[in-house]
Amino acid sequence: MKADNTLMLAVKAFPLRRTLNEWLxxxxxxxxxxxxAIIAALxxxxxxxxxNLPDPRTAIFTVFIVMQPQSGLVFSKSxxxxxxxxxxxxxxxIIMGMFAQDPIWFIALFALWIGLTTAAGFKYRNFQFxxxxxxxxxxxxxxxxxxETPLEVFDIAVSRFSEVVVGIMSATIIxxxxxxxxxxxxLITSERERFxxxxxxxxxxxxxxxxxDENNPAVSRFSSGVVGLDAVRINSNFESGSxxxxxxxxxxxxxEYMNLSTTFHSLKSIVASIKEGQKMELLRALESLYxxxxxxxxxxxxxxxxxxxxxxxxxxxxxxKKEVQERYERERIVFEGEDEFTSAAYLIIRLLHELHIHCxxxxxxxxxxxSGTSSREFSRVVRFSTHTDNVLVALAALxxxxxxxxxxxxxxxxxxxxxxxxxxxxxxIGLLLGTLPSPIDGVKDxxxxxxxxxxxxxxxxxxxxxxxxxxxxxxxxxxxxxxGFVGWMTTRxxxxxxxxxxxxxxxxxxxxxxxYKIEPTKFLESSLAALIGVIFGGVAYLLVNFWSCSLTxxxxxxxxxxxxxxxxxxxxxxxxxxxxSTGRDLVxxxxxxxxxxxxSSRLVFEWLLATLEIGRSILAIRRSAQRxxxxxxxxxxxxxxxxxxxxxxxxxxxxxxxLKETISSxxxxxxxxxxxxxxxxxxxxxxxxxxxxxxxxxxxxxxxKEDSCR
Amino acid sequence: MPLDITLFGVQMPTLLPIFVIAxxxxxxxxxxxxxxxxxxxxxxxxLFRTAVFVCxxxxxxxxxxx
Numbered sequence: 001m002k003a004d005n006t007l008m009l010a011v012k013a014f015p016l017r018r019t020l021n022e023w024l025x026x027x028x029x030x031x032x033x034x035x036x037a038i039i040a041a042l043x044x045x046x047x048x049x050x051x052n053l054p055d056p057r058t059a060i061f062t063v064f065i066v067m068q069p070q071s072g073l074v075f076s077k078s079x080x081x082x083x084x085x086x087x088x089x090x091x092x093x094i095i096m097g098m099f100a101q102d103p104i105w106f107i108a109l110f111a112l113w114i115g116l117t118t119a120a121g122f123k124y125r126n127f128q129f130x131x132x133x134x135x136x137x138x139x140x141x142x143x144x145x146x147x148e149t150p151l152e153v154f155d156i157a158v159s160r161f162s163e164v165v166v167g168i169m170s171a172t173i174i175x176x177x178x179x180x181x182x183x184x185x186x187l188i189t190s191e192r193e194r195f196x197x198x199x200x201x202x203x204x205x206x207x208x209x210x211x212x213d214e215n216n217p218a219v220s221r222f223s224s225g226v227v228g229l230d231a232v233r234i235n236s237n238f239e240s241g242s243x244x245x246x247x248x249x250x251x252x253x254x255x256e257y258m259n260l261s262t263t264f265h266s267l268k269s270i271v272a273s274i275k276e277g278q279k280m281e282l283l284r285a286l287e288s289l290y291x292x293x294x295x296x297x298x299x300x301x302x303x304x305x306x307x308x309x310x311x312x313x314x315x316x317x318x319x320x321k322k323e324v325q326e327r328y329e330r331e332r333i334v335f336e337g338e339d340e341f342t343s344a345a346y347l348i349i350r351l352l353h354e355l356h357i358h359c360x361x362x363x364x365x366x367x368x369x370x371s372g373t374s375s376r377e378f379s380r381v382v383r384f385s386t387h388t389d390n391v392l393v394a395l396a397a398l399x400x401x402x403x404x405x406x407x408x409x410x411x412x413x414x415x416x417x418x419x420x421x422x423x424x425x426x427x428x429i430g431l432l433l434g435t436l437p438s439p440i441d442g443v444k445d446x447x448x449x450x451x452x453x454x455x456x457x458x459x460x461x462x463x464x465x466x467x468x469x470x471x472x473x474x475x476x477x478x479x480x481x482x483x484g485f486v487g488w489m490t491t492r493x494x495x496x497x498x499x500x501x502x503x504x505x506x507x508x509x510x511x512x513x514x515x516y517k518i519e520p521t522k523f524l525e526s527s528l529a530a531l532i533g534v535i536f537g538g539v540a541y542l543l544v545n546f547w548s549c550s551l552t553x554x555x556x557x558x559x560x561x562x563x564x565x566x567x568x569x570x571x572x573x574x575x576x577x578x579x580x581s582t583g584r585d586l587v588x589x590x591x592x593x594x595x596x597x598x599x600s601s602r603l604v605f606e607w608l609l610a611t612l613e614i615g616r617s618i619l620a621i622r623r624s625a626q627r628x629x630x631x632x633x634x635x636x637x638x639x640x641x642x643x644x645x646x647x648x649x650x651x652x653x654x655x656x657x658x659l660k661e662t663i664s665s666x667x668x669x670x671x672x673x674x675x676x677x678x679x680x681x682x683x684x685x686x687x688x689x690x691x692x693x694x695x696x697x698x699x700x701x702x703x704x705k706e707d708s709c710r
Numbered sequence: 711m712p713l714d715i716t717l718f719g720v721q722m723p724t725l726l727p728i729f730v731i732a733x734x735x736x737x738x739x740x741x742x743x744x745x746x747x748x749x750x751x752x753x754x755x756x757l758f759r760t761a762v763f764v765c766x767x768x769x770x771x772x773x774x775x776x
Contacts, residue, residue, distance in 0.1 A: 071756065176756035244745045372747060 037487030062167025072183030080131030088138025100150035118400035203297035292320035403430035429537025443538035449501025
């Protein structure tokens with residue numbers, strides 16, 4: 001204890017304490033990661049040499065592929081890598097066993113398999129995608145080298161699989177045992193940041209009532225990270241000591257945050273339209289309705305760190321809820337019949353309600369982490385649903401099979417023995433870089449990395465390894481610097497594809513066989529073949545990539561419209577979380593795949609919000625209409641459906657008229673006297689007003705008049 | 711126990727099925743231990759987990775190679 005204190009004092013007295021601290025958090029982490037990568041790679045090399053596996057390069061390559069700073073990512077990537085390798089090895093045994101003598105069937109099934117794995121991969125997210133892609137290109141790695149001697153396929157399949165397993169075991173054990181960095185810890189950090197961001201945005205009434213300001217970071221940030229944080233949560237599943245209850249909390253927090261952000265943005269857009277209409281009185285009433293939220297959040301978010309403060313905040317929010325309800329009852333009489341007031345007030349109440357729940361969940365998470373007992377128990381599981389556009393999937397499959405057929409043709413025409421490497425490389429590029437925002441730039445980076453790696457590989461192959469290595473120990477010592485260098489490159493955020501290309505080429509060309517056997521001609525020919533493969537992959541992205549901005553917009557609009565139509569006629573128990581996560585995932589995917597510029601991204605985000613809000617309203621209306629049915633309601637729902645199926649000026653007019661009629665007939669009709677039907681009745685009025693307000697305000701969706709793609 | 715066994719007509723070292731079984735058992739044990747909160751009381755969860763796996767895998771191996 002005493003030694004600790006003196007150490008602490010010494011650290012405090014150190015004049016460059018901050019510098020030291022910074023070094024510890026940023027640079028030391030990179031150094032540790034480099035050390036971990038070197039140790040894991042050398043361990044894999046040592047084990048595969050000891051077990052006499054024919055190709056230890058695959059093991060080291062696997063280490064670098066799955067190695068990540070956080071151990072959760074390593075586990076999850078390894079898991080899918082093993083699954084993908086099993087599928088790919090199995091398929092190569094089948095194809096080689098049945099069609100090795102028959103080129104047409106062989107190539108056809110090969111292309112089918114590549115297309116299938118690409119399509120399946122595109123349907124999934126994160127490392128699941130990687131698993132499928134791996135199942136595709138493992139076929140190239142296993143089947144093509146033995147195409148002349150098909151009887152050896154079993155041996156090569158077994159040894160490739162063993163090497164992959166050795167690499168994975170080394171990487172996972174090293175990253176979990178030596179200075180593990182848990183993904184869950186980074187998850188709580190980002191969750192805290194996000195929570196503070198929510199509080200600081202909402203405590204400032206200006207962020208709701210001021211004009212939209214693109215430079216206000218808090219407002220524009222209030223929607224980001226939903227898809228990304230969910231991926232982090234999924235990947236932390238495999239970590240040691242990841243608690244099921246904790247993960248459940250994260251899932252709920254993410255889902256609640258999604259709801260909060262939708263409500264916030266909808267409220268903001270309605271307020272903006274009220275402002276445009278110069279209805280100052282209405283605006284003042286809404287501001288006074290919002291006032292209790294501001295006063296409940298008066299402590300700055302930096303002061304809300306421990307459970308006690310948060311507990312206080314939650315009870316204050318509960319008070320604010322009552323206060324807002326009272327103010328609403330008072331104001332309602334003044335603004336009787338105003339749709340904008342009804343919908344904006346409803347959104348404020350909903351915002352407060354959701355904020356309250358969000359805070360309670362966050363409090364429960366803090367308690368769980370501190371004492372192991374949570375204050376909230378979740379009865380239902382929220383799922384993060386995803387949606388992938390089938391056109392995107394079909395394009396990716398076409399590209400995968402196409403690049404395979406192209407490189408196969410190259411192989412057949414040239415009859416070059418090394419062209420199998422071209423095929424492998426082209427398939428790897430054509431599959432793996434498909435989810436990048438701009439695959440062509442990725443291919444360029446990969447190419448540069450490969451060239452760079454070839455220089456290093458040549459030095460190692462023809463100078464360092466023959467001149468200085470005599471046994472495994474010296475080989476390991478000589479390899480350590482370059483392995484560390486690769487580890488350093490993978491931590492650079494700007495070089496992911498470059499370093500991937502470097503690893504890929506270096507590992508396929510470095511002379512790491514159990515017995516030294518490298519010839520200059522073989523080295524040159526295989527490098528040339530691989531580089532041609534990279535170019536083929538790039539060509540595939542150039543050819544099969546006819547996404548344009550306006551086409552993307554059209555697709556998104558169509559899919560979003562279909563979601564609303566689905567909400568009108570589909571099953572009633574669709575959950576709001578499913579609607580929200582699907583929409584967000586979809587838009588995220590399109591904005592990375594479909595070349596949207598800043599303006600059209602904003603536009604698409606607005607469409608998304610409108611869809612989410614309208615879809616949710618429709619579901620609520622349909623639920624309430626089961627208790628309180630009315631001819632007008634069915635007719636309105638019908639016209640909403642028709643409008644979103646075939647959007648045109650005329651259907652829009654019909655829709656707006658029918659909505660207006662419904663609302664006025666509901667308002668004019670007699671209210672039910674019992675409590676439950678009254679509640680449904682009021683829900684109906686609010687939701688219809690909300691839909692009408694949104695439709696009146698959003699001039700762009702689904703009838704897009706503005707061309708934002710220029 | 712024999713050093714090699716034959717599964718579906720493929721001869722393989724007995725270590726391989728043992729490895730697979732040990733992995734499955736390990737995953738189940740890990741789920742139970744993490745949900746039961748055992749890892750909160752362990753100094754180094756990763757090391758502990760690895761050690762458990764080593765025990766699970768090597769005990770049957772010792773039986774074979776004795």
